[in-house]
Amino acid sequence: MKRWLIKNGTFVTMNEQLPQFQGWMAVEGSEISSMGEGVPPEEEIVAASEVMDGAGLLFMPGLINTHGHAAMSLLRGLGGDLALQDWLQNHMWPMEAKFSGDDVFWGTSLAAAEMIKSGTTTFVDMYDHMTRVAEVVDTAGLRASLTRGVIGLCSVEAQNAKLAEAIAFAKDYHGAADGRIRVMLSPHAPYTCPPDYIVKFVEAAHDLDLPIHTHMSETAAEVQQNVRDYGCRPVEHLDRLGVFSRPALLAHAVHLTDEEIALLADRNAAVSHNPVSNLKLASGVARVPELMKAGVTVSLGTDSAASNNNLDLFQEISIAALLHKGVSGDPTVIPAAEALRMGTVYGARSIGLEGVTGRLKAGMKADFIALSLNKPHFVPHTDYVSHLVYAASGADVVHVWADGKQLMRNRELLTLDEERILSEAERCFRRLRA
Amino acid sequence: MKRWLIKNGTFVTMNEQLPQFQGWMAVEGSEISSMGEGVPPEEEIVAASEVMDGAGLLFMPGLINTHGHAAMSLLRGLGGDLALQDWLQNHMWPMEAKFSGDDVFWGTSLAAAEMIKSGTTTFVDMYDHMTRVAEVVDTAGLRASLTRGVIGLCSVEAQNAKLAEAIAFAKDYHGAADGRIRVMLSPHAPYTCPPDYIVKFVEAAHDLDLPIHTHMSETAAEVQQNVRDYGCRPVEHLDRLGVFSRPALLAHAVHLTDEEIALLADRNAAVSHNPVSNLKLASGVARVPELMKAGVTVSLGTDSAASNNNLDLFQEISIAALLHKGVSGDPTVIPAAEALRMGTVYGARSIGLEGVTGRLKAGMKADFIALSLNKPHFVPHTDYVSHLVYAASGADVVHVWADGKQLMRNRELLTLDEERILSEAERCFRRLRA
Incomplete structure (x- = not known):
């Protein structure tokens, strides 16, 4: 050796x-x-x-990016400065609906090139066509925690097929690429997955001994919807469904009450804070100082390049350190060393890689x-x-x-052909937009 | 030619x-x-x-940085994550009190190197030993609006000497370096200059036909002090003293009422928004969307590297675009093109260089x-x-x-010896700290 x-x-x-x-x-x-x-x-x-x-x-x-959708780098710069639903419905979803495995491969390759060039060595990816994502991770030499993100607003047959796909991916790829690839299970969010469907993910996560990764409380509107539909806020809802009986990583977690913060701490759930995406989409400012004070592990994610619009985790680290000082009025919150831990040590802890x-x-x-x-x-x-x-x-x-x-x-x-990736990614985008 | x-x-x-x-x-x-x-x-x-x-x-x-103290780059990274008064009194002021002309020269050279390397071609600088700053601007080939920042909490003799120095600098350097150097007059801030002293600057600015640049309403505490000492908030105070009878550039302007915003718009005063510094020092979030809606010209400044801690104006542009979306909850405020104008067109307009x-x-x-x-x-x-x-x-x-x-x-x-500047700046810092 x-x-x-x-x-x-x-x-x-x-x-x-x-x-x-x-x-x-x-x-x-x-x-x-x-x-x-x-x-x-x-x-x-x-x-x-x-x-x-x-x-x-x-x-x-190496930095650790704990939330993202790498392939969406193909949509960087598309439809910015718009209201969330306009951006999603008129710009993101019509393009994503056309994504082939090839698009996911080149979009993820573009993201991998950008992440390596900005110092990230481990990333979390929630998307579709995950075998193509795993292919990129294997070639690039990165470490990754991959998960097939599943939206459950469909027939029971379609739900079951997606869950089966997520489970098959986990069985095939957990521990792949010399152990560099780990797998999580991902019901996309409480507002996109019915409760009984989320329970199936919890059961599968127990069977396979895997963590759960999901979006939660990114916007005030989805919290209100949760209260309306299920009679409680998202943290309590996910707790009732058993999500926190598994190691859980929650992306965003912007809108939280004191009680929810205490419950997350008690359940040892981790949060992936995505400050740039939350600012750009005007989702709000997560209560990070309170989460950390309560003992919740908070790491950092870029979210996708479509809502960021880069994958430079140094920028998330910097903004995490700056933003909460300015908003809280206390220049001593999230000091530099703590912000750097969010991008490294706490990132590893969030995805079970602390050792x-x-x-x-x-x-x-x-x-x-x-x-x-x-x-x-x-x-x-x-x-x-x-x-x-x-x-x-x-x-x-x-x-x-x-x-x-x-x-x-x-x-x-050294592991990726940057020139080819830039050209193929541009080609994929032109075809998708055509 | x-x-x-x-x-x-x-x-x-x-x-x-x-x-x-x-x-x-x-x-x-x-x-x-x-x-x-x-x-x-x-x-x-x-x-x-x-x-x-x-x-x-x-x-x-080229980008335009409309507020800073270039020489303070020598203090980058010193005493971060502290409460404002602790940082100022125990870390900044004791070091700055020791600054020689040589320190200002090398600190400004360090800043000039960093600004050129990050795309800034015009900058505003408020500091002391301004002839040494002008020397750097001349050599570097940059465009600059320079001003001797004057704190008036001293004897009348000392006040007069400082004012005379500011006037002499203006007479000697306005239009220097083939017109690349312009000069402004700067009472440091309403809370550091007695009203009658500020009036003398207004008179001199009329005599010399120069703009005025000052800090204003950076913190809530200084606004309260203004109300206590002078019976009104800073905008009205400066208006009474005649500051807005000259073209005026106000750094920070974080804490403003609707009435103050309307008055600034009416008086055609410009604001230099310094989002990173305001966040890092926990000063708050300026009401930029409201200022711009009222028609106030808002440009961007890094403030010094001591409270930033870099001079990359692309970062200010990005954070200006992101921050106000997240804080206002409206993803359409300060769209990309407007943020870019803040760093270019509006920067020029702020300092009388629009054409x-x-x-x-x-x-x-x-x-x-x-x-x-x-x-x-x-x-x-x-x-x-x-x-x-x-x-x-x-x-x-x-x-x-x-x-x-x-x-x-x-x-x-091509105009500066980067290797020498890094080494001389490091040497100056070591000597100052010794």
Whole structure:
């Protein structure tokens, strides 16, 4: 197994002990094998088949994007600045209805290229044609938690067919690509899936021992609808249906009462906060400081490029840190280190990968990125965590590794053909719009 | 005079007619001489001493940053996530008190490097040691509106000396650097300058025919103080003192009543909206949709890198477009084109340069930038204005020109020594902190 070494690097580990240091890190196969301050010990140098000089580079865990629909990158920039229902009904859905497996493949490839180029090494994807998404993940070398998102506003036969497809995908792909692919089960949302259908997902999740991922309380309107249709708000509704008897990841969770926050904390459910998408679609501002204070794990997602309109998780990290200060009036909420944990450690925790990725630590997977520090916006070198949160962007990332394999070197993608992807994605869009 | 030509480019002009087109643009000396769709006419090609192929590039006006304190880039990342007074009194002021002209020179150089690299060609700067700032502007080739910001909480002698310095700077530098430098007069804020002192600035501004730039209503606390000390809110206070008898640019303007908004519109005062700084310092969210609806010119500023923590105006444009949708609940407010105007056309209007810069148009100064379109986050090529606002960052800028002169080529600075600036800025910071 190849063993190699980085020396002279600046490391932001996200560990509680030794969160930052100047030093070295060794990688063996897919894992971080050892690391330390100062110069590497002689035996590490001897054991390494290759030594990389990390001077001028900051190494940190690859970012974790916990909610998105990668293939929708094909719809970036389509119908912006519109009211939600107009945007969905007149721009998104007519295009998505035409998506073939090929469109999903190239749209997801486009997203994968963008994510690698902006420092994301693990992502959650909820969409259709998931075998094509898995194909991209396998080739790209990324880590992903994939899930067939299912809307249940259809006949029982159609419902059963979709559920069967989601289960078949889970059986075939959970643990695929050397374990880089994990699977979750996804009733799309409480307002798009009848209660008895959601219960079937809960049962399947128990049978297969999988987590559940769903949209919840993104807009005030869907919360009102839930109260009208089911006599309670979405958190209580999902709790009654047994969703929180499984590890659960809830996307958005913008509109919550104190009682709902307490219930989420009690049930150990995680939230994927999508601040840019929530702002752009005018859904509102999630109560993130309150969620975190209650002990809920809050991670970050971009949602799709259609409502963002990029997949740069550094932007979500920055906006998560900024937005809640401005809205709460308290400049001490979500300090830089906490925002960075939302994009790394808490991301891993949200999807059951806390011991696997999201930190730089011996024994964990070698999912990490390197940023160039020789940029005006990183000077002076006062506080690297602050710079990563408030000054960086995905464009500062120069190298990316996942599962020990290099995916980008000097901003050149090594596992994907970027030029072809841009051209095929453009071609797919032109055909869909025709 | 050198005349040269760009062909095969994508142009986003910010003009009402022909806002976007594929075509060509000719530059003669410091000005845009002509432009058009399709291929350039034969006589343009003959007249050009050089023809640049603009394929794959998007050309747009250089961005205009209408509020900042460039030298404070030396304090980037110092004391973040703190309450405002703690941050100011224990971190900013003790360091700034030690600033020498040399520190201002290198701090401003650092800011200039960052601004050029992120596509800004015109900036407003309010600080001290302004002759050193002017020196940087002259060398960098940027356009700037400079002003000695004066705090009047001192003896009358000290007040008079500061005012005299501001006036002398105006007399010496207004119109300097081939007209690229303009000067404004700046009482720092209503809460840091006694009323009679502000009146002296108004008189001087009339004598010298200069605009006034000041901070106003950044925090709720300073508004309350104004009411307590002067019996009215800041807009009425400044109006009584005659500030709006001059062209006036007000930084922040976060806390405004409907009556104040109407008064600002009536007086034709402009506002520099600084969304990132306002969020980071938890000052609040300015009423930008209401200001714009009332007809107030609203442009964008980064404020200093100490409270941002970068000078990427693309980030301000994006956050201006996103924030007000999320907070108002209306996804149609500040659409992409309007956000882009805030960073260009409205920026120019805010500082009296509307006929000079902020648009691509024959007869206007050749202040423009080129972004590479061959990036995953710009695909598909649906809507360039949307992409510039919601997907771009300053790192996408590859070339920069101001006043007809190229300042950056393929991300390499041509007028500034980037490597030396980073090292000198780091050195200044270490010495200040020692």
